[in-house]
Amino acid sequence: xxxxxxxxxxxxxxxxxxxxxxxxxxxxxxxxxxxxxxxxxxxxxxxxxxxxxxxxxxxxxxxxxxxxxxxxxxxxxxxxxxxxxxxxxxxxxxxx
Numbered sequence: 001x002x003x004x005x006x007x008x009x010x011x012x013x014x015x016x017x018x019x020x021x022x023x024x025x026x027x028x029x030x031x032x033x034x035x036x037x038x039x040x041x042x043x044x045x046x047x048x049x050x051x052x053x054x055x056x057x058x059x060x061x062x063x064x065x066x067x068x069x070x071x072x073x074x075x076x077x078x079x080x081x082x083x084x085x086x087x088x089x090x091x092x093x094x095x096x
Contacts, residue, residue, distance in 0.1 A: 037095035
């Protein structure tokens, strides 16, 4: 095999490896036990103001957590939490 042939094979393998890792991230499964509250369905609220959830009806108990506020440390996988940043935008949506 010539030098250019070997280079083409290496380049093709590198490109294929890049495609494979991207598809694995997109297809990552959500653990149903850790997503009892359905937080995966509300990830589109990340980056929106905390007040944007005021008019939404939820099937699980929720907790809106403003920046730097005190919260209880009880762990409830059925509760949906919306955590805000300093600007008042939702930075994280999770169960707990």
